[in-house]
Amino acid sequence: MSPSTPDALLIDDVQLLSPGRPLQRGAALRIEGGRIAWTGPRAQAAPAARRLDGRGVLCLPGFVNTHNHTPLMIVRGMVEDLGFAPAYTPGIPQGHWLSDEETFLLARLGQMELLMAGCTTVVDYYRSPDALARAALETGLRAFIGGRVMDADSAALAEGRFERDAALGERTLRDGVDLIARWDGADGGRIRAVHAPHAPDTCSRGLLQEIARLAAADGRPVHTHLAQSPLEVDHVRARDGISPVQLLDDLGLLNPALFAAHGIFVDEADIARAGQAGLHLCHAPIGNATFGAFAPVLALRQAGVKVTLCTDTKSADMFETMRMAIVAARARAQAFVLDAATVFGWATAGGADALGLPDLGRLEAGCRADVVLLDPEAPNLLPVVDGVGIVVHAGSAANVRHVFRDGEHLVADGRPTRLDAQAVRREAQAVADRLWARARGG
Numbered sequence: 001m002s003p004s005t006p007d008a009l010l011i012d013d014v015q016l017l018s019p020g021r022p023l024q025r026g027a028a029l030r031i032e033g034g035r036i037a038w039t040g041p042r043a044q045a046a047p048a049a050r051r052l053d054g055r056g057v058l059c060l061p062g063f064v065n066t067h068n069h070t071p072l073m074i075v076r077g078m079v080e081d082l083g084f085a086p087a088y089t090p091g092i093p094q095g096h097w098l099s100d101e102e103t104f105l106l107a108r109l110g111q112m113e114l115l116m117a118g119c120t121t122v123v124d125y126y127r128s129p130d131a132l133a134r135a136a137l138e139t140g141l142r143a144f145i146g147g148r149v150m151d152a153d154s155a156a157l158a159e160g161r162f163e164r165d166a167a168l169g170e171r172t173l174r175d176g177v178d179l180i181a182r183w184d185g186a187d188g189g190r191i192r193a194v195h196a197p198h199a200p201d202t203c204s205r206g207l208l209q210e211i212a213r214l215a216a217a218d219g220r221p222v223h224t225h226l227a228q229s230p231l232e233v234d235h236v237r238a239r240d241g242i243s244p245v246q247l248l249d250d251l252g253l254l255n256p257a258l259f260a261a262h263g264i265f266v267d268e269a270d271i272a273r274a275g276q277a278g279l280h281l282c283h284a285p286i287g288n289a290t291f292g293a294f295a296p297v298l299a300l301r302q303a304g305v306k307v308t309l310c311t312d313t314k315s316a317d318m319f320e321t322m323r324m325a326i327v328a329a330r331a332r333a334q335a336f337v338l339d340a341a342t343v344f345g346w347a348t349a350g351g352a353d354a355l356g357l358p359d360l361g362r363l364e365a366g367c368r369a370d371v372v373l374l375d376p377e378a379p380n381l382l383p384v385v386d387g388v389g390i391v392v393h394a395g396s397a398a399n400v401r402h403v404f405r406d407g408e409h410l411v412a413d414g415r416p417t418r419l420d421a422q423a424v425r426r427e428a429q430a431v432a433d434r435l436w437a438r439a440r441g442g
């Protein structure tokens with residue numbers, strides 16, 4: 001064991017739950033220089049400059065949440081009973097009504113919520129990507145940011161019509177390129193930029209081709225929605241004569257750098273193609289089930305697709321998401337499939353590996369110190385037997401008490417340390433009030 005440095009922190013008396021490993025009771029974990037320097041039995045822990053008493057609590061890696069649009073929580077609690085994805089649903093606030101500043105204020109609330117729910121790494125993409133990156137700089141999340149690129153006219157889309165708006169395509173493509181120049185690698189690499197075409201139906205073939213060209217040249221990942229709705233599948237089949245999965249394959253986008261959200265409306269040939277390509281699925285079981293759909297996740301995985309988890313525009317609760325992934329898979333299979341350990345792996349190390357960060361999502365010496373401590377007094381977290389079962393089947397974002405990202409203590413005793421939480425909440429609600437008044441003709 002190396003001698004302790006002045007910034008060293010010993011998190012003492014915890015039950016360590018790291019994916020793929022048995023629960024370690026009576027353990028301690030030392031953080032130094034933003035990394036986990038040591039884990040082991042607490043009796044063997046060397047003293048450090050600072051100590052946090054874990055009080056026997058469950059200690060997990062920070063969650064990796066691979067698909068979000070934080071400003072879209074403005075429609076949360078309403079859109080679920082009206083339609084599916086907000087862009088396709090009339091009668092609710094639309095993204096193109098938001099100013100950059102309003103996008104920032106909403107993103108800041110969404111990112112604060114993610115952090116307080118134990119997510120330390122997120123992928124966040126939407127229009128005004130600069131505003132999302134500014135929010136990430138402030139909230140302290142490790143963030144992969146994208147600018148939502150599309151050339152389907154937003155107003156027509158909300159009414160179910162596809163009309164090409166070439167100027168929108170050019171502008172959003174430029175925003176995405178500017179984002180990379182301005183933000184990729186910011187704050188010591190904590191903020192990174194990705195390509196983010198919205199979906200195969202809201203991007204013309206030409207626009208997708210342009211993104212494929214950019215991604216092939218710079219090697220950055222491509223995040224998108226894929227096979228999200230029958231509307232998308234029908235539109236692409238009518239326009240291009242093939243399925244959305246086939247279209248991305250034709251354009252050279254179907255490869256391990258692709259992060260496809262949803263993947264619900266796929267046929268056998270699509271599943272085989274996606275598996276062969278080794279793409280990443282961003283599985284959003286809560287959002288999917290809310291509009292009555294279950295993605296064939298296990299068939300996709302069997303074919304070779306790598307599965308990650310995300311909360312998309314719903315609450316930032318990855319506990320609920322892990323649980324719902326199991327429920328959705330069992331409801332679809334009508335069989336006892338999938339287990340807690342597997343979905344816990346998807347939500348932590350699996351997501352980290354997918355994003356190219358194999359030193360994340362695990363509580364092991366040498367890994368980045370993204371660490372979450374749960375509430376030692378929460379009755380729903382008992383009994384602890386193997387640890388992973390109770391966390392997945394009974395845990396909640398409300399149980400998160402402490403969150404560290406790269407060793408920085410971003411949530412302490414349930415409160416964000418960098419942010420004025422009251423102001424963040426108040427300013428976001430004011431934006432929501434104004435936009436909902438407009439949506440209702442006020």
Ligand SMILES: [Zn+2]
Binds near residue numbers: 069225261312313
């Ligand atoms: Zn989405």
